[in-house]
Amino acid sequence: MVDSTIEAIATTPPQSYGRRALKRFLKRPMAVLGLAFLVLLALIVIFGPLISPYSFDGQDFSLIGSPGPMTAEHWLGTDELGRDALTRLIYGGRVSLAVGLAGAIISTLVGTVVGAFAGFYRGWTDTLLMRFTDVMLSIPTLPLVLLLSGLFRPGPVLLVAIVGTLIWMGTARLVRSQFMALREREFVEAARALGAGGFRLMFRHILPTAIGPITVAATLAVGSAIMLESALSFLGFGIQPPVPTWGNLLNSASSWLSVAPWLAIPPGLCILFTVLSVNFLGDGLRDALEPKE
Amino acid sequence: MSLGYIVRRLLGAIPLLFGISLILFTIVHLAPGGPLDVYVDNPSVSKEALDQIAKAYGLDQPVPVQYVLWLKSMLVGDWGYSIRTGRPVLSEIVLRLGPTMELGGLALLLSLLIAIPLGIISASRRGSKLDGTLTLVSFAGISTPVFWLALLLQLLFSVHLGWLPSAGYKSIGDGSFPDRLAHIVMPAAVLSLATIASWSRFIRSGMVDVLNQDYIRTAYAKGRGERGVVFFHALRNALIPAVTVIAVDFGTVISGAVITETVFAWPGIGRLFMESMDGRDYPMLMGLMMMGSVGIIVANIVADLTYAALDPRIRYG
Numbered sequence: 001m002v003d004s005t006i007e008a009i010a011t012t013p014p015q016s017y018g019r020r021a022l023k024r025f026l027k028r029p030m031a032v033l034g035l036a037f038l039v040l041l042a043l044i045v046i047f048g049p050l051i052s053p054y055s056f057d058g059q060d061f062s063l064i065g066s067p068g069p070m071t072a073e074h075w076l077g078t079d080e081l082g083r084d085a086l087t088r089l090i091y092g093g094r095v096s097l098a099v100g101l102a103g104a105i106i107s108t109l110v111g112t113v114v115g116a117f118a119g120f121y122r123g124w125t126d127t128l129l130m131r132f133t134d135v136m137l138s139i140p141t142l143p144l145v146l147l148l149s150g151l152f153r154p155g156p157v158l159l160v161a162i163v164g165t166l167i168w169m170g171t172a173r174l175v176r177s178q179f180m181a182l183r184e185r186e187f188v189e190a191a192r193a194l195g196a197g198g199f200r201l202m203f204r205h206i207l208p209t210a211i212g213p214i215t216v217a218a219t220l221a222v223g224s225a226i227m228l229e230s231a232l233s234f235l236g237f238g239i240q241p242p243v244p245t246w247g248n249l250l251n252s253a254s255s256w257l258s259v260a261p262w263l264a265i266p267p268g269l270c271i272l273f274t275v276l277s278v279n280f281l282g283d284g285l286r287d288a289l290e291p292k293e
Numbered sequence: 294m295s296l297g298y299i300v301r302r303l304l305g306a307i308p309l310l311f312g313i314s315l316i317l318f319t320i321v322h323l324a325p326g327g328p329l330d331v332y333v334d335n336p337s338v339s340k341e342a343l344d345q346i347a348k349a350y351g352l353d354q355p356v357p358v359q360y361v362l363w364l365k366s367m368l369v370g371d372w373g374y375s376i377r378t379g380r381p382v383l384s385e386i387v388l389r390l391g392p393t394m395e396l397g398g399l400a401l402l403l404s405l406l407i408a409i410p411l412g413i414i415s416a417s418r419r420g421s422k423l424d425g426t427l428t429l430v431s432f433a434g435i436s437t438p439v440f441w442l443a444l445l446l447q448l449l450f451s452v453h454l455g456w457l458p459s460a461g462y463k464s465i466g467d468g469s470f471p472d473r474l475a476h477i478v479m480p481a482a483v484l485s486l487a488t489i490a491s492w493s494r495f496i497r498s499g500m501v502d503v504l505n506q507d508y509i510r511t512a513y514a515k516g517r518g519e520r521g522v523v524f525f526h527a528l529r530n531a532l533i534p535a536v537t538v539i540a541v542d543f544g545t546v547i548s549g550a551v552i553t554e555t556v557f558a559w560p561g562i563g564r565l566f567m568e569s570m571d572g573r574d575y576p577m578l579m580g581l582m583m584m585g586s587v588g589i590i591v592a593n594i595v596a597d598l599t600y601a602a603l604d605p606r607i608r609y610g
Contacts, residue, residue, distance in 0.1 A: 268441030
């Protein structure tokens, strides 16, 4: 009995961290579904505008004046300027997803660097960086983004930068706590004994060990960035028409709500399902990458 | 919990407020056109008049001096004058605070009344179909854009069914309790959705942690029924971690209020913020941002104090 167990252990090939994580991830149906939806959506927003017979700002002058109904030519109808709603929805998805991804990348970079320095160096570096994080957390986010975009009237690139630099605080706190715990571990001490300097210790040795929680935070940040951008664009201070985003599509649809409700429903559904998928994916990644054992 | 701890928490907020004021001041002054941006674009305001206004506001001084002057007057309650209405910023804000308190208060009440039972049910039926459904629903609630939900409700209850007024604080010439209630239902529902969804999750996880404790098993062993165990033994401890989350969510509530009040034309400070955005009313925007930040800081302090009061294990010197 005991022998066979030992034999079984000896003959089972050791599974890598990645393989075990994948196995755990695949056991979460909602996370897999979320990932599948996001992949599908990415394909649609990349290739959709190429297939569509309309361009996002192309107008059918015979349909100008008020929103047009859903027809065989215009599956989701047309807006008040005679533009195809489905094409604008898909193109808007391209913008919203791009903003979400880029915003999340920036936020993760800022949060990781701030958290790494605070957690690794401790002392006054930690105090200073964490007080700054507290300050940023104490300013209401949406009003601050509104203020910044009202003042600077940013183009898409600057807007992404603004969104990214306002949602990094959670990541910073998380990375800090990871670094504070990991810096005391033997492998870090060993590397230090071998002569590794601060940067090498932080980014070659500690960071890869903390990559699981950071990946989860980065995933969830995509959802926050999409939500923040669409709220901003909905209020009229984000990406400006004629470039569509899901947020500003809802802004223009809201003026035609009683006449053309079909314009107001699809962009919201897109935001809902995208953010929902991101949240499910993040949740699944958390279980896969940070097993509680 | 000692008085010393409370005092120390309050003192700790001072550098925080200082940092916030510095950031906000810098942002407004870095902006192209500066605080007088709105006049610069106006062709009927001459260069001389502009200089005069700048002088009146102290804008001809070096920026650090301006900051100190501004901070000083903020501290004594002189928050400047609204560019849009010409009235003092502080009194304008106080005027609009009432409707926001009404809306926020109702939303808070709704959130607690719905989130706590949902969390308890989910936790005590852990792993059941009901728990799974509630989890799914709360994920959807967290992922729903507030402004879209607002539009959907307006579409359903105002446009189609005609049951509720689509926007506003009260009807003209009315203002009776039923009339005001009809106006507040949709905004309050919209504002509380996200908090219900996220709070019920935290109450569930707090409850699950507590229900696995030994003392709960002891309570069952002593013959306490499930109801008794859940409400008398578990609930108080399960709520402790949730308190922190509720405070942290205060910032989200502020953002939600700006959107909700705008969509429903609710005359509170969230809408005042958007009106000031459109009018590029910087003194007002600065005042509102400071106000919001103070709100977040106070919420966090209150949460920490409540945490300490609920949990006797926690003793801050």
